[in-house]
Each structure stands twice: as C-alpha cells, then as structure tokens.
Amino acid sequence: MTKIGLEIHCQLTKLESKLFCSCKANYREFQPNTNICPVCMGIPGSLPLLNKSAVEKATLIAMALDCNTPSKIAFFRKNYFYPDLPKNFQITQLNAYGNTSIGWEGKILVGDAKIRIRRIQLEEDPGRIIYEGATEKTKLTLVDYNRAGTPLVEIVTEPDFENPHQVREFLIILSDLLENLNVSDPGLEGAMRADANVSIEGGSKVEIKNIGSFHDLEKAVHFEITRQQSLAEREIEIVQETRHWDDGRKITVSARTKEEEAEYRYHLEADIPWIRINDDTKNQLQVHMPESISSKKERYVSKYGITPQVAGILSSDRYFSELFENAKNETNAKDVANMITTDIMGLLDTREKRDSSKLNAEHLSALIESIKSSKITRTSAKLALDEIIKNGKPLQQIIDSLDLGHVSDEGELTNVITQILKEEAKAVEDAKQNPEIVNFLVGKVMQKTQGKADPELTLTLLKKSLGIG
Numbered sequence: 342m343t344k345i346g347l348e349i350h351c352q353l354t355k356l357e358s359k360l361f362c363s364c365k366a367n368y369r370e371f372q373p374n375t376n377i378c379p380v381c382m383g384i385p386g387s388l389p390l391l392n393k394s395a396v397e398k399a400t401l402i403a404m405a406l407d408c409n410t411p412s413k414i415a416f417f418r419k420n421y422f423y424p425d426l427p428k429n430f431q432i433t434q435l436n437a438y439g440n441t442s443i444g445w446e447g448k449i450l451v452g453d454a455k456i457r458i459r460r461i462q463l464e465e466d467p468g469r470i471i472y473e474g475a476t477e478k479t480k481l482t483l484v485d486y487n488r489a490g491t492p493l494v495e496i497v498t499e500p501d502f503e504n505p506h507q508v509r510e511f512l513i514i515l516s517d518l519l520e521n522l523n524v525s526d527p528g529l530e531g532a533m534r535a536d537a538n539v540s541i542e543g544g545s546k547v548e549i550k551n552i553g554s555f556h557d558l559e560k561a562v563h564f565e566i567t568r569q570q571s572l573a574e575r576e577i578e579i580v581q582e583t584r585h586w587d588d589g590r591k592i593t594v595s596a597r598t599k600e601e602e603a604e605y606r607y608h609l610e611a612d613i614p615w616i617r618i619n620d621d622t623k624n625q626l627q628v629h630m631p632e633s634i635s636s637k638k639e640r641y642v643s644k645y646g647i648t649p650q651v652a653g654i655l656s657s658d659r660y661f662s663e664l665f666e667n668a669k670n671e672t673n674a675k676d677v678a679n680m681i682t683t684d685i686m687g688l689l690d691t692r693e694k695r696d697s698s699k700l701n702a703e704h705l706s707a708l709i710e711s712i713k714s715s716k717i718t719r720t721s722a723k724l725a726l727d728e729i730i731k732n733g734k735p736l737q738q739i740i741d742s743l744d745l746g747h748v749s750d751e752g753e754l755t756n757v758i759t760q761i762l763k764e765e766a767k768a769v770e771d772a773k774q775n776p777e778i779v780n781f782l783v784g785k786v787m788q789k790t791q792g793k794a795d796p797e798l799t800l801t802l803l804k805k806s807l808g809i810g
C-alpha cells in the first residue's frame with residue numbers, strides 16, 4: 342500500500358513583524374539584506390522577543406484543523422550549520438516535554454478520507470540561498486537574510502494519503518482554509534512549501550525536500566511512487582534517503598542523507614520563557630474565528646437560495662465571498678452571487694488583476710439594481726463592469742459616458758423594429774406560424790441597439806407589429 346505524508350510550511354504573511362524581532366514580516370519588498378537587525382542576524386548579545394500575534398494566528402490554524410491546543414508552549418533550538426540561518430540554529434518547537442507545540446492530533450476531511458494532522462508548530466523561516474546559474478556548476482552563492490526570522494507554521498500530517506490526487510485535494514482545502522482564516526496569502530511566491538514522505542508496500546520511507554509549488558508537489562509524489570514501483574518490480578532495494586525535486590527535469594534526485602534527530606541536538610531555547618495560553622485567550626480566539634468555508638456555504642444555500650455549486654465556489658474564495666457579503670442584501674443575493682461567479686471571477690482571474698481592480702461592493706449592488714429595474718440590459722452591464730474594474734467610476738457616470746442606458750423610447754424602438762421587419766421578411770412570415778421565431782427577432786433588435794433595447798418593451802412592440810398575441 343502506498344503511504345504519503347506531508348510537512349507543509351506556511352508563512353504567516355498577514356503579520357506585521359518577524360517572529361522574534363521588529364523587522365517586517367513582508368520581506369518581499371526589500372532590497373537584499375536590508376530587512377535585518379541584530380536579532381534575526383544572530384549577533385551575539387541580541388535577544389529574541391516572541392511576536393504575540395504570531396502565536397494567536399498559529400493557534401487559530403490549530404483550532405481550525407481540530408487540533409488539541411496546549412496550555413503552555415515552549416520553544417527549542419534546532420542546531421544546524423548552514424548559511425541560511427546566521428545563528429547556526431533555528432528556533433522551533435518540539436514535543437519533548439509533553440505537548441508544547443501550537444497544536445496536535447487534528448484532522449482535515451478530503452472527501453470521505455480523514456487526513457490526520459500529527460502536529461503544528463511555530464518556527465522561524467531561514468534566509469534564502471540563491472545560486473547563480475545551475476546548482477552543480479555555480480561559482481557564486483548568494484544569501485539574502487530578509488526572510489530570516491519570518492513566522493512560519495509547520496503542519497505535519499500522518500502518512501494517511503494513498504495517492505497524489507488526494508494530496509492535491511488536501512492542499513486546495515488547506516490553502517482555502519488558511520486564506521479564509523486571514524493568516525496567510527497562499528498565492529504569494531514561497532508562502533507555502535512542502536516536503537513529502539513516500540513509501541510503497543511497507544518499504545523504506547523516502548523524503549522529498551523543499552518542493553516550491555503545490556502543482557509540483559503532486560508531480561513529485563507521482564514521480565516518486567513510479568520510481569519506487571519500478572525498483573520494486575526489479576527487486577532492487579529502495580534506500581531510505583532524502584531526495585530533491587529537480588524543478589527543471591521534473592524528477593527527484595538523491596540528496597545528502599538526512600540528519601538524524603539526534604544530530605540537531607535539540608534543546609530548550611533558554612532565551613524565551615514558556616508561554617502560557619490560558620482558556621480566556623483560547624475562547625477569545627474561538628469567538629473571533631472567521632466563519633468556516635463549509636458553514637458559509639451552508640448559509641448561502643439555506644438563507645439566500647443560492648445553488649450548492651455556486652455557493653461552494655463563492656465560499657471557498659475569501660476575496661469573492663467578501664465582495665458578495667458586502668454587496669448583497671435581502672433581495673439581490675442570488676443575482677450578486679451569479680454575477681460574481683459567471684462574470685467577475687473570469688475578469689479577475691489573477692491576483693494582479695484583483696489587486697488593480699477598482700470594483701467595489703457598491704458598484705456591484707448598483708449594477709444588479711440597474712438590471713432589475715430595467716435601466717440597463719445584462720449585455721450593457723457587462724460593458725459597464727469592464728469599465729468599473731478599470732477606472733472605478735460610479736455606475737451612473739459610466740452608463741452616461743458609454744451611452745449604455747436602455748432604449749425604452751417607444752418611437753425610437755418602433756423605428757428599429759420597422760427596419761428589422763423589412764430586413765427579415767422570411768422570419769416575419771414564419772413568426773406567424775411559429776411564435777418561437779419572435780425571440781429571434783427580439784435578438785435582431787438587440788443586435789441593432791447594441792444590447793440596449795428594453796427587452797420587454799421590444800417584445801410587446803414586436804408582437805403588436807406582427808399582429809400576434
């Protein structure tokens with residue numbers, strides 16, 4: 342049987358500062374090695390001060406994943422000598438003296454399968470090592486410490502996955518959940534990274550390290566299963582080892598043998614006292630926990646009559662569900678939901694487009710209102726939407742400047758209809774036998790008025806001109 346376990350590293354990107362100093366958690370905007378201080382550079386004599394918000398956000402994750410949470414947390418030093426952490430140790434957590442990490446024994450449901458969460462811990466991210474050119478041939482290795490010390494949550498699962506597909510489903514659920522909790526922005530480069538353990542038929546466990554994207558994680562796991570199966574078929578021993586994912590060639594390659602736990606010489610971090618998390622704090626966090634995706638979905642269906650499919654799409658995306666919540670009222674909720682999922686999601690399908698979009702909830706509710714009151718047609722609404730996203734002007738101004746208002750002037754419409762009836766003599770003949778053809782003629786009127794004709798009035802006038810009921 343195939344067994345897959347994951348270790349997911351998730352940056353708490355919504356925090357202001359690093360885990361133990363006041364440097365910015367958002368290191369991405371800085372020139373290399375400018376978001377640093379004596380604490381995150383490990384200068385002797387500097388002392389860490391724990392970021393309280395990081396503990397709270399990490400605890401929120403633990404609660405949302407149904408974990409047990411401790412009454413006291415402790416930090417440990419994991420010693421290793423590598424240039425990405427100038428202190429020569431990483432401050433992390435270890436359940437050595439009872440459970441003192443942020444959370445343990447949680448779960449996530451993936452369809453019918455239960456994926457158990459073994460442990461969640463809070464730790465600091467190392468800096469970034471950058472090789473110039475190919476790793477094997479590089480003459481120059483650069484290191485950027487801007488990221489060193491930023492808050493990271495490690496989520497370790499039990500080896501409960503049976504195939505790469507389940508891994509992917511899990512990652513989608515997890516990243517939606519983290520986004521919904523407003524603790525992380527999984528779309529940012531490097532915000533979520535993962536290691537995977539893979540074994541087949543009770544054989545040795547192989548660890549695949551530092552896979553940079555979820556897309557690659559599924560591929561890496563798939564590759565590794567196939568590689569192990571092929572060795573097993575030829576009766577070649579599968580060695581317990583660490584392998585790296587080669588992004589260019591899309592294969593795993595053997596790396597250094599993994600350090601044993603003992604080599605890290607874990608010991609308690611004496612510069613940070615044990616921190617008590619009392620029940621009051623936990624209750625407060627629970628009370629302020631954002632509504633879960635599944636309960637949002639249920640509410641959208643039961644309260645607003647939105648289809649489960651649309652409700653599912655909407656609730657799993659924090660940006661669009663927020664837009665929905667702010668634009669909806671008692672009467673327009675269904676229309677708002679449909680416009681978001683059918684029109685807006687397509688127009689704002691990348692994070693760059695969302696960031697630069699000027700559309701807000703007022704625009705959206707005004708747009709729905711204008712369609713409902715027949716001020717503009719759906720076709721015109723789409724044109725208006727494009728403009729709003731670009732320039733954010735009030736809807737009325739856009740309707741005026743693009744001349745999107747309805748043609749509901751009887752005289753004007755009658756002129757257009759007379760012209761269409763002349764051009765479509767054949768259809769006019771058929772319409773008398775087959776009332777369906779009337780819709781075709783309505784379509785022609787719409788075409789001629791660039792979608793601006795009032796549909797109901799058009800139909801009435803057409804029927805009158807054709808002399809049918």
Ligand SMILES: [Zn+2]
Nearest residue numbers: 362364378381
């Ligand atoms: Zn710092």
